[in-house]
Amino acid sequence: GAGVSQSPSNKVTEKGKDVELRCDPISGHTALYWYRQRLGQGLEFLIYFQGNSAPDKSGLPSDRFSAERTGESVSTLTIQRTQQEDSAVYLCASSPDRGALGGYTFGSGTRLTVV
Amino acid sequence: AQSVTQPDIHITVSEGASLELRCNYSYGATPYLFWYVQSPGQGLQLLLKYFSGDTLVQGIKGFEAEFKRSQSSFNLRKPSVHWSDAAEYFCAVGVYNFNKFYFGSGTKLNVKP
Numbered sequence: 439g440a441g442v443s444q445s446p447s448n449k450v451t452e453k454g455k456d457v458e459l460r461c462d463p464i465s466g467h468t469a470l471y472w473y474r475q476r477l478g479q480g481l482e483f484l485i486y487f488q489g490n491s492a493p494d495k496s497g498l499p500s501d502r503f504s505a506e507r508t509g510e511s512v513s514t515l516t517i518q519r520t521q522q523e524d525s526a527v528y529l530c531a532s533s534p535d536r537g538a539l540g541g542y543t544f545g546s547g548t549r550l551t552v553v
Numbered sequence: 554a555q556s557v558t559q560p561d562i563h564i565t566v567s568e569g570a571s572l573e574l575r576c577n578y579s580y581g582a583t584p585y586l587f588w589y590v591q592s593p594g595q596g597l598q599l600l601l602k603y604f605s606g607d608t609l610v611q612g613i614k615g616f617e618a619e620f621k622r623s624q625s626s627f628n629l630r631k632p633s634v635h636w637s638d639a640a641e642y643f644c645a646v647g648v649y650n651f652n653k654f655y656f657g658s659g660t661k662l663n664v665k666p
Binding site: 442471473478479480481482483486494497529531541542543544545546547 | 557559587589594595596597598599602643645653654655656657658659
């Protein structure tokens with residue numbers, strides 16, 4: 439597509455439920471990233487995918503968080519047993535370059551609210 | 554460790570006035586530096602980037618930024634602000650082959666009529 443598409447745009451869930459967030463990157467972009475943006479804070483790196491290489495999961499805050507991506511297509515970020523501190527905007531970005539030298543293209547994010 | 558500091562959380566300027574948003578970074582080698590803008594309810598949009606060469610880089614929407622190695626800074630400037638520039642601005646440093654960016658906490662810009 440023309441841009442990075444994320445769904446849903448908004449999600450309200452009850453504490454303890456699992457949620458799945460979806461990211462559809464720009465066609466041909468080999469790199470895909472997930473970031474979290476808590477209210478009033480900067481972006482926090484979560485995970486990075488590059489083609490079929492093993493993902494860089496170093497930013498995932500706990501084992502409740504996981505993400506998958508098949509090849510260079512859609513990615514899903516799953517949060518299990520959601521907690522109130524998981525409330526944030528989850529941003530996905532894709533890049534044509536390894537190492538993101540070209541800069542990212544961001545989606546408009548999924549606003550997650552855990553009540 | 555790499556870090557990015559944006560010392561101004563909020564800035565208010567009058568429409569037509571000049572603007573400078575500050576960004577300082579901490580990184581041992583030559584960084585790859587970026588400025589992004591985030592309008593309410595929108596994703597982040599790349600304004601400009603610096604990799605090497607001329608330390609004054611031009612971006613979209615009339616923005617420019619200057620890399621000053623001696624000061625570890627990459628401040629964003631615009632000579633005349635428009636009301637549509639009201640948004641949040643993020644500075645970021647990219648670390649080659651580490652496959653991630655480090656973002657500052659952002660500066661919210663308000664523009665007075």
